Amino acid sequence: KKAIVIGSGLGGLLTAAQLAKDGWNVDVYERLALIGGRFANIEYNGYQLSTGALHMVPHGTDGPLARMLRALGADFEIVQSTPMATVRMPKNAEETDYKNGYEDISYLDFKKHLTSKNKLMMVLLTLGFKAGIIRPTKVGFKTWYSKYIHDDRIDRCADSFTGWALSTTADEVTTREVFKIFNNVYTYGGPGILKGGCQTVIDELVRILSSYGGTIHTKSEVTKIVVKDGKATGVVVGGKEISADLVISDIGHKEAWEICEIDGVEGESASHVLALSSPVFKEYEDKLAEMKPSAGLKICFASDEQILPDGCSLMLTPYTRRINGLNEVTIADPNLAPPGKHLIMCHQRTALDKLDEIDEEIELGLEDVKDLFPDKNVEILMVQVHHGRWPVNRAFSGTDFGNKTPIPNLIVVGDGAKGEGGIEIEGITFGVRDALKIIKN
Numbered sequence: 043k044k045a046i047v048i049g050s051g052l053g054g055l056l057t058a059a060q061l062a063k064d065g066w067n068v069d070v071y072e073r074l075a076l077i078g079g080r081f082a083n084i085e086y087n088g089y090q091l092s093t094g095a096l097h098m099v100p101h102g103t104d105g106p107l108a109r110m111l112r113a114l115g116a117d118f119e120i121v122q123s124t125p126m127a128t129v130r131m132p133k134n135a136e137e138t139d140y141k142n143g144y145e146d147i148s149y150l151d152f153k154k155h156l157t158s159k160n161k162l163m164m165v166l167l168t169l170g171f172k173a174g175i176i177r178p179t180k181v182g183f184k185t186w187y188s189k190y191i192h193d194d195r196i197d198r199c200a201d202s203f204t205g206w207a208l209s210t211t212a213d214e215v216t217t218r219e220v221f222k223i224f225n226n227v228y229t230y231g232g233p234g235i236l237k238g239g240c241q242t243v244i245d246e247l248v249r250i251l252s253s254y255g256g257t258i259h260t261k262s263e264v265t266k267i268v269v270k271d272g273k274a275t276g277v278v279v280g281g282k283e284i285s286a287d288l289v290i291s292d293i294g295h296k297e298a299w300e301i302c303e304i305d306g307v308e309g310e311s312a313s314h315v316l317a318l319s320s321p322v323f324k325e326y327e328d329k330l331a332e333m334k335p336s337a338g339l340k341i342c343f344a345s346d347e348q349i350l351p352d353g354c355s356l357m358l359t360p361y362t363r364r365i366n367g368l369n370e371v372t373i374a375d376p377n378l379a380p381p382g383k384h385l386i387m388c389h390q391r392t393a394l395d396k397l398d399e400i401d402e403e404i405e406l407g408l409e410d411v412k413d414l415f416p417d418k419n420v421e422i423l424m425v426q427v428h429h430g431r432w433p434v435n436r437a438f439s440g441t442d443f444g445n446k447t448p449i450p451n452l453i454v455v456g457d458g459a460k461g462e463g464g465i466e467i468e469g470i471t472f473g474v475r476d477a478l479k480i481i482k483n
């Protein structure tokens with residue numbers, strides 16, 4: 043049986059490698075010359091920068107991605123961040139920035155800085171959550187906890203965590219999604235950095251795919267998904283139709299839907315015809331219209347000195363103007379920078395309505411770097427804005443609607459089809475696992 047995968051991002055390659063291992067004849071078509079999508083390294087002056095990810099695996103060495111990679115036979119190493127994170131707090135509790143000094147604390151010590159009442163409330167909420175007494179709701183996380191706790195420190199830390207992990211504010215993500223994420227942290231553990239960066243995983247997946255006979259065609263954009271009699275029958279690449287029994291989209295629901303040619307009718311008019319003819323398609327189109335991508339901005343810089351404590355590669359920065367957090371990836375793997383240099387990757391959530399004023403957002407991020415590290419010799423290496431078709435997430439965490447499309451053998455994987463509770467690539471792994479189950483049944 044033949045499967046075609048559109049896109050060589052992490053979701054596409056994980057699915058392709060597993061299908062090839064299961065005996066499918068697999069062809070991956072990638073629009074760019076580069077393989078790996080937003081999970082590939084970019085070499086710059088001896089620094090391993092990236093096309094997207096901060097080289098971080100959210101649940102580390104025992105998380106869903108690591109487990110799936112091991113089951114596939116991949117060779118890779120993840121260095122856990124210990125403790126999970128450092129939080130940079132202003133030196134004096136009443137201050138709202140770092141200008142008069144700061145204190146770096148382990149995230150475990152965060153509670154010590156709260157009032158006794160809020161400390162007690164946090165303990166009660168955590169116990170209630172663990173015991174299953176607190177029922178997660180679809181209301182925004184901040185709206186929910188604000189019913190119980192009022193503390194500027196908690197608000198800032200919540201925004202810093204969700205901004206860094208999901209590229210949303212703490213109120214743009216539902217309480218239900220945050221609870222599922224916390225549950226996964228309890229189950230699998232915290233983050234780690236990939237030795238060699240994202241590229242090691244991509245290279246391994248390419249190796250595994252080829253070892254089972256699969257092929258990746260680069261510079262090969264899929265311009266149409268051909269649908270006949272209600273089924274995907276193949277794709278069009280370079281004007282040529284290629285038939286398949288199964289089509290996997292690693293380019294998101296919306297993008298795949300836009301290029302469907304249904305019984306000879308293309309693009310918007312095709313979906314319009316279907317939407318009118320069946321409530322299933324109408325419902326799908328309505329869901330697509332609601333799906334919102336999350337945008338973000340990444341600043342990579344080099345330092346002559348190590349910034350974070352030994353072993354801890356992640357810092358949350360709740361008192362900046364924009365930067366939510368950063369990974370000092372060379373703590374885990376010094377080879378990600380030239381000898382004697384340290385590589386730091388900062389991330390800031392970017393509101394969709396600020397994309398028109400992106401220069402100002404960049405300036406605010408760069409000001410943050412100066413305030414965070416006033417006494418360090420910092421060299422800015424690269425600033426990247428992620429939005430549109432190269433976003434941080436194709437759908438806000440917890441809002442996508444899984445792998446299925448109204449066309450039975452057109453399945454979506456990747457960050458537009460993660461399901462609930464999975465941070466970034468861990469969510470992609472959950473989505474791939476679910477997609478493979480759908481395919482097997």
Ligand code: FAD
Pocket residue numbers: 048049050051052053054071072073074076077078079080081093094095096097098099100262263264265292293338339340389428432433434435455456457458465466467468470
């Ligand atoms: P993509 O990587 O987008 O791959 C899709 C591929 O399809 C691309 O290569 C594209 O060129 C190709 N394509 C598109 N259209 C076509 C077409 N018509 N025909 C053929 N090919 C096509 N996650 C983490 O877990 N840890 C992190 O540290 C982390 N940090 C991040 C930081 C930033 C700034 C960003 C942007 C993302 C980050 N993420 C992180 C998220 C993670 O990078 C993405 O979730 C993941 O890489 C997305 O993989 P994907 O398979 O969904 O799709």
